[in-house]
Amino acid sequence: MEFDYIIIGAGAAGLSFAALMEKRGYKIAILEAHSLPGGCSSYFERDGFTFDAGATTLSGLKEGRPLHRLITELDLKLELISIDPGIVFIIGDKKISRYRDPERWIEELTKKFKGINHRKLWSKLKQIETRGWMLSTTFKNIPLRSLKSLLSFFSVKLPLALISAPELFRSVESELQKFHIKDQSYLNMLDELLFITAQNNRQETPLLMGAMGLCYPEDTSYAIGGMKAFSNALAAKCSTIFYRHQVQKITPIKNGLDGFTIHTVQGVFKTKKLVSTIPHWNIPDLFEDKKVKDFFSSKKTFAPKDCWSAFMIYLTVPLNCATESLYYQIHCEGIPFCSTKSFFVSLSHPADSTRSIKGRQTVTISTHTKSSEWLGLDNVEYKNKKEITANFILSVLKEKFKLQENDLQNIVTGTPRTFIKYTKRYLGLVGGIPHSLKRNPLDYIIARPLYKNFYMLGDTQFPGQGIAAVVLGSMNLVDYLDK
Ligand SMILES: Cc1cc2nc3c(=O)[nH]c(=O)nc-3n(C[C@H](O)[C@H](O)[C@H](O)COP(=O)(O)OP(=O)(O)OC[C@H]3O[C@@H](n4cnc5c(N)ncnc54)[C@H](O)[C@@H]3O)c2cc1C
Known part of the structure; x- marks a missing residue:
């Protein structure tokens, strides 16, 4: 019981949770299978070059958003450069630059795609996106854990929640239909942008998450040193990371009330509290307890x-x-x-x-x-x-x-x-679980479903998906555990 918390995985979720908890005075250890930090936002070196292995862009850096809070709170030493345009679409012989400035973006769209009311569409998407970020950074208790959290959901920013609720249940497509867009290349551009954020198309992506995904390129930054710099800056804030320690088995002691025994390829650890940041699909194999396997197999919407x-x-x-x-x-x-x-x-x-x-x-x-x-x-x-x-x-x-x-x-x-x-x-499987209207909001897993002292984070856990959302999940759990 040397540590207050053991965390499985040194990806963005594990590192941000560990660093924030350590800053609050907790004794933390991370068990990581690989020899480097970062997981899907890691890097590798070849022929003298350093490559980003998965993730390449940082977003959610505007004031109040997750990465801004993370970097400020931990005083991460990162040299960030805003990238504008945040993305350039190359479609046939057209190049469309997604500028940060809304006026410049509308001008660009008007030049490249005629006959669409771009101003109206993008100002609507922007309003929804802003509400989405306000909601996701205000309500720390989603998915709702208890009656108390349900009441807090409705007492904080009620008007905002009421306006946004329907946007969880209708698609991006339902909004686009109002604009009678015929140009297939424009629709493809939106679809492909949704695929790299919400991991789904315009017909299936809920409008709230879709708007956040479509607006992400206006808040895009590059870290000098790439993902190596980002992951190493976070790892430097975690004093105890055991690399090459793939967790193979977890045994709850008295149903988690007395903590957990964790077997890795290199040794045995004991902890009172355990945080898993590995994907949900990986978790059942680590437990012998049938209740864990039954729990995950009942979650149909996570079908690989x-x-x-x-x-x-x-x-x-x-x-x-x-x-x-x-x-x-x-x-x-x-x-x-x-x-x-x-x-x-x-x-x-x-x-x-x-x-x-x-x-x-x-x-x-x-x-x-x-x-x-x-x-x-x-x-x-x-x-x-x-x-x-x-x-x-x-x-x-x-x-x-x-x-x-x-x-x-x-x-x-x-x-x-x-x-x-x-x-x-x-x-x-990477990129989390696609946002989908087919996914029952009640099927989201709370961060503490199985044992008293066992918590789950990462991109298959709510809010998941992308570094900013994964970090937000970690910050929400930190706030919950360290009230
Ligand atoms: C190709 C690609 C491009 C992407 N681009 C972007 C982007 O540009 N911007 C963005 O914000 N997001 C992007 N993402 C998404 C983002 O990278 C991930 O959502 C995020 O990094 C996930 O972090 P995580 O901590 O939840 O999981 P992971 O990064 O998967 O971390 C989990 C860690 O757990 C370790 N682990 C697994 N099993 C065990 C075990 N049994 N024992 C011990 N350790 C274990 C793994 O080695 C890993 O380090 C991209 C993802 C991919 C794949």
Whole structure:
């Protein structure tokens, strides 16, 4: 019982929870399977270059939002650069820049997509987004745990809650229909933006979360040093991280009332309180208790078949081959063995002397794929599929960024298998659980459902999804535990 809390996982959820609790005087230890911090927002080094392994952008940095609060409260030493435009969409021969300034964004849309009342649409989305952030940072008790929290939900900001409630139950599409948009490339742009935030399309994404996803590029920043700098800055605030300590078994003592025994590949730990930040799908395997398995198997909306993994390409390109932004979404049909109609390209900042070196920028490319495409293949088939997918994406990249074959160097690819290897995530599923109208709001799992002193965080837990939301979940639990 040396620690007040043991945390499983040194991803964004585990690190932010641990660092904030340690700052409040608790004795904390993290058990992490990998040899580096970060999980899906980690990094790797190859040929002298540092690549972001998964996440590349930081958002939710405006005052009052989760990352702003995290960075301020922990006094994280990060050099952040606002990226404007926060994303550039490349659709056929059109380039659409998502500027931070609303007037400039409307002007851009009006130039590129005629006959749509962009001002009305985007001011509505903006209002909903602002309400969404106010609600999610005000109500710390969602999903509602008790009658008391239900009352607090209705007593704080009641008008805001009442206006926003219907937006949880209607789709982004229901709002778009009011605008009679015929231009399919515009609708695709919105869909593909929703896929990288809400992980779902406009028909299925609830309007409240959809508006927050569609507005995210106006609050996008790059950390000098990339995700390595972000994850290491957080890890530096946690005094005890046991790396290469994959947790294999958890045994509750007296149903958790007397704490937990935790077996890792390297030893046995005991703790009074335990916080898991690993995906929900991974949890049942760690317990022998049938009640845990029954609990998770009753949650139908977390069906792995409805969730995503990612196909990744990491490479370097000559400096300044793309200068409008660091973040691009390139639209193209038919990416082999993948599921969406675009891929996301993130470049290291040209002025980042730690990552843009030897006259080159590092690039991380990601697109949605289903795990089932990549698991259970023999090595030859796996290698062939990877090559086909990578060649397709890279040929589009070359065309759009006007690059030659030998401009692309240090190429590495990743699939769901890679995520299993480095993050241990079940089936390599990443990005959380898609926001969906099909997901019953009552099916969200509270952070403390199973045992008295066992809590859950991370991107499969509410509010989940993306670093900002994961951090918000951790901050809410910190506030709850350290009243
Ligand atoms: C390709 C990709 C791009 C993304 N882009 C962005 C982006 O640009 N911006 C953004 O905000 N979000 C982005 N995301 C989402 C974001 O990265 C994740 O939602 C977030 O990092 C999840 O953090 P987490 O702590 O919940 O989980 P994880 O990052 O998965 O962390 C869990 C940790 O637990 C460890 N672990 C697992 N099992 C065990 C075990 N049994 N014992 C011990 N340790 C264990 C893992 O090694 C891992 O370090 C992206 C995700 C992906 C995959």
